[in-house]
Amino acid sequence: MEGDASMDQHRSGSQSAAVRPAEPQTVAEIVNSGDPFSVLGPHEVSPNRWEIRAILPEADAAAILDRDGVTVLAPMEKRLPDGFFVGTLTASERPDYRLRIERQGRTEIRHDVYSFGTFLSHDDLMQISDPASDAVYTRLGAHHRDLGGIQGFLFAVWAPNARRVSVVGDFNDWDGRRHPMRRRHEGGVWELFIPNVTPDQRYKFEIVGLQGNLLALKADPIAFAAEHPPATASILKGEPEFRWQDGEWMKSRAARNHRKAPMAIYECHLGSWARVPEEGNRYLSYRELAVRLIPYVKDLGFTHIELLPITEFPFDGSWGYQPISLYAPTSRFGTPEDFAAFVEAAHAAGIGIILDWVPAHFPNDPHGLSYFDGTHLYEHADPRLGFHQDWGTYIYNFERREVMSFLVANARFWLERYHLDGLRVDAVASMLYLDYSRKPGEWIPNRYGGNENLGAIDFIRTMNEVAYASSPGAVTIAEESTAWPGVSHPTYTGGLGFGFKWNMGWMHDTLRYISKDPVFRRYHHHDLTFGLLYAFSENFILPLSHDEVVHGKGSLIGKMPGDQWQRFANLRAYYGFMWGHPGKKLLFMGGEFAQEREWNHDVSLDWHLLSEPLYKGMQALIRDLNRAYRSIPALHEKDCEASGFEWLVADDRDNSVIAWARRGDEENSLAIVVSNFTPVPRVGYRIGVPLAGHYREAVNTDAAIYGGSNMGNLGRVATEESPSHGHPFSLTLTIPPLATLILVLDHEGAEAKI
Structure with a gap:
């Protein structure tokens, strides 16, 4: 776009043909011609004789002034009653002039919109159909331009089948007769530079369709700002300008968005x-x-x-x-x-x-x-x-x-x-x-x-x-x-x-499972395990999104069975299961503190619930799950790789217990996830593990700080040289009721920070 070009450059396309076109019979004839520049603006009608033509339906009288807007060069005659004015100048070259408008006792001096030439080049117009180009939003829409001190906006819109397009807005009384646009046939684009319009003014496009029908006013498809609904106008803003200071973030975000992060x-x-x-x-x-x-x-x-x-x-x-x-x-x-x-x-x-x-x-x-x-x-x-x-x-x-x-x-x-x-x-x-x-x-x-x-x-x-x-x-x-x-x-x-890719199948299967009464879960154990058949076929995100808490589906906590304690324990166990499961995580707002009410887009979340311990405890659990997920490599580095996952207990449907190992990139980077989806504690439950050592409870969703019963393994458990589940070592665990444990192998007994 030629935003800094001189005014003269954009006047080079003005009409200069020593012939007088047929006198229009109506303003509508000019406006709807598809080429208002063929009639309006400066035209050399004979050697050294120029006619300046303008549509000024708002004007009582008009005159042509010099470029400084001071000296009257010629009066303008009102040729048509609905506002077609013509004035004549004698000049050896294309005149540089301004228009003076008399309107209801007020005087306004302005540039003639139709004295400017074309702005969009042939290449600009061709690039609009190139998906690899940014021409759509750098060429089309409304862009601020400074033409040698003349401030204004260049409007351009793709409407190849329209018979006429006009810019309407606060700056022209929303009158489609005043600013009809120029058709650029090669791109199906209409363009017009309008001087002296300013940011924050409202505008739309008035379009006459192929059959001559006047359409509803159209918002600019490329508008950078718009009115607050239910108002519908576009707002002049130019390209968004902001002095960004996030350079370090932009350099580092590739690592943050990586499938291993x-x-x-x-x-x-x-x-x-x-x-x-x-x-x-x-x-x-x-x-x-x-x-x-x-x-x-x-x-x-x-x-x-x-x-x-x-x-x-x-x-x-x-x-x-x-x-x-x-x-x-x-x-x-x-x-x-x-x-x-x-x-x-x-x-x-x-x-x-x-x-x-x-x-x-x-x-x-x-x-x-x-x-x-x-x-x-x-x-x-x-x-x-x-x-x-x-x-x-x-x-x-x-x-x-x-x-x-x-x-x-x-x-x-x-x-x-x-x-x-x-x-x-x-x-x-x-x-x-x-x-x-x-x-x-x-x-x-x-x-x-x-x-x-x-x-x-x-x-x-x-x-x-x-x-x-x-x-x-x-x-x-x-x-x-x-x-x-x-x-x-x-x-x-x-x-x-x-x-x-969102893993919608995992979401549907596991929500169906967790909504069952624990006594029936043994018959639906496959809902927990089926997702691992395809878990690494894509780079998955596990979503608990807004779609699951609207349209009568209730809230996440509302899906949980049992009394109040069991409902919260079920949801805590489910969150632990999710954060320990392969795949990135997504949680819709309100789920982090177990909002009871179904989401309503018209009101705030129920923040008052955080004054009660069970809701505050759920929020604390999410905080700790995120901290563990971010800081324990085994929980995220191979979210999308089968080599980072191993079943330990997949078939204990009678006890509704499930367990697996997660691995990171380092050989001894290991975490164990164990879930018990019944209200019965499992004491002395043996699980085989691939590496010997001390395992720390990084997360226990039954901890008292979350609202649980505070059962567990006193924060740490050591392996025994007792083979189980195909491994030479095993852990003997106390698995709390309706709870998930995330155990981390301590390296040389050191505490891993979370």
Whole structure:
């Protein structure tokens, strides 16, 4: 983009043809021509004779001034009653002038929008359809420009099938006659530089469709900021500018996001983590969240925060999963600069930020992408390909290169401009399968007769390749619930290229198990063990997400059977099982202190519960589990490798006891995880182990500080030379009721710090 070019350079494209065009009969004829520059602005109609033409429907009278806006060069005649003005100058070369507008007794001096030439080059326009380019958000949208001291914004929008596009906003009384745009045919793009508009003004695009129909005003698809819903206008911001000071974090984050690194993710909905009830139940701002949320997450030992979508969305009840403005952080919590400050505060605290990102579908709100230029531009025209029946949303036409570029560039945008550390891609399964949630006859097979969405697969692979290449150290995560092979495998091996995949199967199986009364668990023991058959086929994250605590599913603590003590003991044992299990960890907010109530996006979490010991104890357990997970290499270094896991006790269904060994990269890096999912203590329970020595109880979920009965092994137990479970050594353990133990081999008897 030629942002620093001189004013003269951009005037070089102005009209200079010694011919007078046919006199327009109406302003609408000019506005709807698709090429307002052919009529408006300066035109040499005969040698040394120039006509200056302008649409000024708001003006009572107008005149042409010199470039300094002082001397009147010529009056302008109102040729049409709805505001077409013409003035004549004698000049040997293209004149440099200003317009004076008389309006209701007030005088305004302005630059003529139509005296400027083109801005976007042919290469700019071609790059918009290149998924490897960032041209979508560096060329399209609204960008501040300084043309030799003339400040303004260059507007550009992709609308190839529109008959007319105008910029409307606070600066022109939302009047589509005043700023019709220039069509650039080679890219299907419309552009217009408007001087003297300023940041924070609202704007939209007024579009006349292919059939001549006037569409609802459209928000800018590339807007960097938007109004607080239910208002729907885009806001002029220019490219997000922030003086980043997180250089050390950016250099180190590749190691933090590595499959061998500990990754404990706190999933968070910013609108309901905490509110301010004494001030009308308002949201916390991004900057307030930086002060309150980030220290809280750091204290609990999480390594990352995953944000439910904060790309601007109209409906609170969608939680952000039906976004409209993909390039704008939601204004619910502040400005783009405020969001950048939140990210930087997280990095300063050693916390990574992951964004839930939604490229699978978009809502049908009239100001959004649907039917954008009067045609199905972003979405498929055929509802069998382009409409989600479950969600009432449109599906992107991934096979259209401009649409792919729009989405791939958006992934780059968040990673590059806001220094985000990862994208968790929502609803991947719905993209991969043409028959997703469809009956026979409701979908169209691909060109090979299969149900794979080839365009979406190409998009996903391209997005991952571009994201990893352009943002070293960032990570992508798939929410994908099927058996699609190689989701987290590199694209050069035929995989989709994600860094990690949510393990939805593990979540469903184990929640089903833990919700059973202990007396029946022996009949469902396979729900604990089945996940290990495929645990290392992908780089998995174990998710206990927001989806498990909404829509009548209740809270996690609400799923637990038994009396109050047993419910809390069950959940503590389950958390210990999860943190000891192979795979990275994700927990939705409120789960860390066992919120009783199902999540409600309209109110704060129930923080008052932390005044009671059982809830406070659950929070303390999560803190200690995270500390152990981060500091014990055996619990994270081989989360994604089969060589880091060994069954010790997999078949004791009668006692509902399960045990395994976890190994790190070093030969003697070993941890033992043992769970008892009955309320019966198991005293003198022998477990074979691969290495001799003293084992320390790094975590005992039955400890009194967590609200348990305080049974255990007095903090330490030594091996015996008594073979068991195929190993020459064994431990004789007291396994508390409804509890998980994590035992760590002490090296030379030394205490390992957690």
